[in-house]
Amino acid sequence: MLALYDTELRSRLLLGTSRYPSPAVLTEAVKSSRAEIVTVSLRRESSGERAGQAFWSIIRALDVRVLPNTAGCHSVKEAVTTAHMAREVFGTPWIKLEVIGEDDTLQPDVFALLEAARMLVSEGFEVFPYTTEDLVVADRLLAAGCKVLMPWGAPIGSGRGLNNRFGLKALRAHFPTVPLIIDAGLGVPSHAAEAMELGFDAVLINTAVAEAADPPRMAAAFAQAVEAGHAARLAGPMEPRDMAAPSTPVIGKAFLG
Amino acid sequence: MRILVNGAWRETAAADLESALREMGWSESPVATALNGEFVAVAARRGAPLADGDRLEVLAPMQGG
Numbered sequence: 001m002l003a004l005y006d007t008e009l010r011s012r013l014l015l016g017t018s019r020y021p022s023p024a025v026l027t028e029a030v031k032s033s034r035a036e037i038v039t040v041s042l043r044r045e046s047s048g049e050r051a052g053q054a055f056w057s058i059i060r061a062l063d064v065r066v067l068p069n070t071a072g073c074h075s076v077k078e079a080v081t082t083a084h085m086a087r088e089v090f091g092t093p094w095i096k097l098e099v100i101g102e103d104d105t106l107q108p109d110v111f112a113l114l115e116a117a118r119m120l121v122s123e124g125f126e127v128f129p130y131t132t133e134d135l136v137v138a139d140r141l142l143a144a145g146c147k148v149l150m151p152w153g154a155p156i157g158s159g160r161g162l163n164n165r166f167g168l169k170a171l172r173a174h175f176p177t178v179p180l181i182i183d184a185g186l187g188v189p190s191h192a193a194e195a196m197e198l199g200f201d202a203v204l205i206n207t208a209v210a211e212a213a214d215p216p217r218m219a220a221a222f223a224q225a226v227e228a229g230h231a232a233r234l235a236g237p238m239e240p241r242d243m244a245a246p247s248t249p250v251i252g253k254a255f256l257g
Numbered sequence: 258m259r260i261l262v263n264g265a266w267r268e269t270a271a272a273d274l275e276s277a278l279r280e281m282g283w284s285e286s287p288v289a290t291a292l293n294g295e296f297v298a299v300a301a302r303r304g305a306p307l308a309d310g311d312r313l314e315v316l317a318p319m320q321g322g
Contacts, residue, residue, distance in 0.1 A: 016320075044314065
């Protein structure tokens, strides 16, 4: 079982709710993914439009936990205020804390992230910081009271997979007991399987499912990949070699030359 | 007075934030509010004064990644 802030979960796949072609497809994709956590956001709404209320009704009907984000925030103040607003609307102390520092890569501003995390933890939030694979930043976030880290695989929406495999392996090795969720940049189920084989505890997928030709089918494919990768990690993958090693025994081979 | 609501100027005669939200059709909606960049909780909306030129953000649940 995966434990995030004392909440036990069977699924190791978290699903984003953005960019789906329709609410019906979103609903089917969430069901196919078997995800128990979906990410949500807060945005401006014109009065009388009721889009937010309609969306919230769809999510509540799915009977999943929500992880609100602070997507699009570029400062500590913006992120902290958004977190307060999200806690009130969604009724959860969970917050996926994003503070963007660079617009081309949507790379987190880890300095602002740390400052915001400290403030929110002190106010009782359970913070899921969207961070890089930087070990020192990770250490500081944990010292600030974060009990889960969400390192990026690659820039948000890029679908590139694990951009810095070495750095992510080092992060896993340094913090063997901290729940680590790969957030952002995964494009296909094999990327998710790779992350799980490296020992990450879960992955968060959005664009790769939402923008697939058949999102519910892709959601199911990611679910299978996450399960396979996690099972492989538990089974202990072999180490790669530089040279061939025959798998069929050589002893007892007939001499037929 | 005129206040800036989600980036658009609106005329309102509401004395406080709770009245303004009711006037604009948000009283029954699951929305969170910030006045001039500061979060205002539901319980604090009544009696939260509005002044000409105030910036009000009204945010609702939306899709997110």
